[in-house]
């Protein structure tokens with residue numbers, strides 16, 4: 156019997172939807188993708204590529220904001236980044252386990268969007284939801300290639316699929332990236348998409364919400380940290396701003412000519 160999945164569509168750019176996408180970004184919480192890899196997302200969509208974001212939880216355990224506010228903010232950020240589509244899987248915040256139901260939800264996203272590149276959280280992180288989302292994606296990646304794991308999305312049973320590239324983005328804890336991407340020309344768009352999550356983050360020039368608890372990312376210092384890291388990574392590759400990633404599988408090239416542009 157197929158598992159029936161009905162995702163919550165936060166944003167869809169066109170009807171009918173544009174599939175497949177070039178890159179799918181899987182995230183634990185509604186603001187994670189923008190914070191970690193908003194630069195490469197903005198870059199890809201500016202180049203005419205299709206990018207979708209799927210977040211696991213509504214962030215309902217967060218100290219600030221509500222699921223309703225965070226949903227509106229995620230839709231606004233999707234417009235800023237010019238995503239093709241954005242989903243929320245409604246997995247309980249703080250409890251992203253790799254149950255068969257949750258695995259089926261992520262398989263639904265992989266088979267529906269059929270991305271070449273899958274971006275997701277690293278395995279060692281400050282927030283346990285990020286680590287658990289990593290493990291959930293790894294479990295779903297493998298099982299998405301199994302024909303006996305049947306998943307029905309929007310009334311359709313979709314064929315098996317595994318993304319070609321599995322890349323992890325950087326969140327709070329740092330790792331030695333396998334590669335860096337020059338996002339200088341798109342860093343301002345990244346920041347605008349990040350500011351769209353106004354209930355969560357510090358927005359320069361905006362009235363600050365003092366009524367809610369302060370968190371790591373609601374402080375001006377965190378924004379400075381985010382910029383400084385991107386500047387530091389940029390310096391390593393002769394760019395102004397860069398984002399760093401690691402590849403789950405070894406990166407290979409058909410020819411060194413691939414690097415000649």
Ligand SMILES: [Zn+2]
Nearest residue numbers: 183184187282
């Ligand atoms: Zn998060």
